[in-house]
Amino acid sequence: MKKTPHLSLSGARFSVSYSLSGNKKEALAKAKDICYEQTVEFPEDLIPEGDIGKEIVGQAESFKKIGVNHYQVHISFAVETAGTELTQLLNVIFGNISLKPGIKVEKAELPAQILNLFPGPRFGQAGLRKVVQVHQRPLVCTALKPMGLGPKELAEQARLFALGGIDIIKDDHGLADQPFCPFKERIPRCAEAVRKANRQSGKSSIYMPNITAPADLLRERAVFAKKSGAGALLIIPGLTGLDSMRLLASDHNLNLPLVSHPAFLGSFVTSRQNGLSHYFLYGQLMRLAGADAVIFPHYGGRFSISREECSEIGRGCGDRMGELKPTFPVPGGGMTRKSIEDMHALYGRDFILLIGGELHRRNGDLLENSRFIVNMLEGGG
């Protein structure tokens, strides 16, 4: 093929570190494969001379052994390959190679040209603390459940949780718009219940409905929730697409904190050899896409995640990413003194404890159970 014209690229590059499984020869082949597959998707010997081979094809910047049959490579890409879009950035980072085994995205290093495209979390940790007026201790969040209860019963739960001092009262992530609990009936009822309880308690608890919806209804639900008095919004980006969360986060008229739920995203993180690292998915990606807080399972509970992976998420939520605000890690599960102490060790003071069904246990008194857990957090663990 003929020589291609000069591309006039800026020279700025972003880089991604991948871990690669296999022996050295296999890992080197994978590294090279990423450089081509994620950009030109074209055999090396057919690439036209000139800028495409020099600038568009990814470049392996470093390669090292990190374990037995385990290597790490840093690959840089011209920022222009990603255009100005989160969708295309993800496509370059992990589009086609998601289909190949033994390649895992560990971390992205994004220059200002890319970070500046994404406002990131609108509220972040400080903003969300302001909303619920809690500045010293970790926040606490619980869920209205189980699926099958109606709006009235869930609103009564919401009232008790708010009176008990729970900061964020969210819909269970399985509540959508079912006939036994219609969205447009549930949201005003629960929001009203929390508002009333706040008036009684003097606190600033918020109701956070699940607005996950078909593509044509997502914004409508967000707006309806806001009008009904929701204090934040729960969204499942694995179902809506990550970019839909980014769009809501950048919506000045909406202007509500967004909290991401990990449903349907598990396949990206359940393998040690493939997919995305916890750091990248729950930390970097969710922040790029504007989550003010990121729900994930705390280790030791009913999900498979290690203490080290939780620690990674904590770092990913707070590590410097240009001007992007830090987001709250929201570990789910664990309401013993010991587990809360360990969360302090992992995340510092800035996390949101998510308690589900266990808050219903003890003596069955939701108000008293809520007070118990808030007291425990106020006691410093």
Add this chain to the structure above:
Amino acid sequence: MKKTPHLSLSGARFSVSYSLSGNKKEALAKAKDICYEQTVEFPEDLIPEGDIGKEIVGQAESFKKIGVNHYQVHISFAVETAGTELTQLLNVIFGNISLKPGIKVEKAELPAQILNLFPGPRFGQAGLRKVVQVHQRPLVCTALKPMGLGPKELAEQARLFALGGIDIIKDDHGLADQPFCPFKERIPRCAEAVRKANRQSGKSSIYMPNITAPADLLRERAVFAKKSGAGALLIIPGLTGLDSMRLLASDHNLNLPLVSHPAFLGSFVTSRQNGLSHYFLYGQLMRLAGADAVIFPHYGGRFSISREECSEIGRGCGDRMGELKPTFPVPGGGMTRKSIEDMHALYGRDFILLIGGELHRRNGDLLENSRFIVNMLEGGG
């Protein structure tokens, strides 16, 4: 907790078969876990008496051994748990349990109440054949590449491919809206090139741009592509969300065939123990979401997929799903007589052969190479 009111459910249920890794005891525990985790997400002993436990919690309908430490369970769910939405249907099928290892969705059995919610492929195999006016042989598709070329150069490729008789000329999936190849310049140029070539050849080749875009730009790009003369649209649901594809497919004003690209979805299918089966992801889900044709890597190429998995996809694209039209499997890679013969064996006559970089090889003459491959297909393999 008190007894819950009567839920007045229809009694209709959908069911999902999961394969489970582990010994019998572990697999039984996983089966039970799915029933609770995917619905009430609540400890069994705290479920209120009445309809929630009886109707909302999933029900294991059958359980059997399918291999060493490998079991299969059919679990049924009340159709009402999924509301009327693809997002929530996916949430019930694989939301939270995606985060647990050793659970894989094999197949869904959906009753009319659910299938009727989704029009599915608008064109399907027969409709797409009509668009390109090819009724007897498999169709053939290729991609404009490599990334880094400008609109003019890609339009020239498109012209040669169309003159050579390639039915569908698509953007490479890495072409988005980059400064070196802006969407709004590329699409009219390539569409025009194909139109001109058709006038010359008397054929009905189509140009299929990649409209994958941020959530707020997706429909705009689709409409722009249609106005520019695109004959079909390429979309990457792993980046936009599956439901965004469904929405475009149901758009009567748009009325163009949609072809899905598997980028970023690989993590769902690279593990034998976790995630989604090829049958479910590339067959059932893509059809529910309205893809008229589904791209995936053919086995033996540069991706990891087995012949049996390809065969699964072929079945998933065509197996009866209520009134949903069959969709085209689009295996990527392989332009030897032998590989094409094997595609016939796997998919019958109704597939679309996708050839990428290899079409540029042979003698470097795109027009002649295109004719060569079309002739091979017309010869019956």
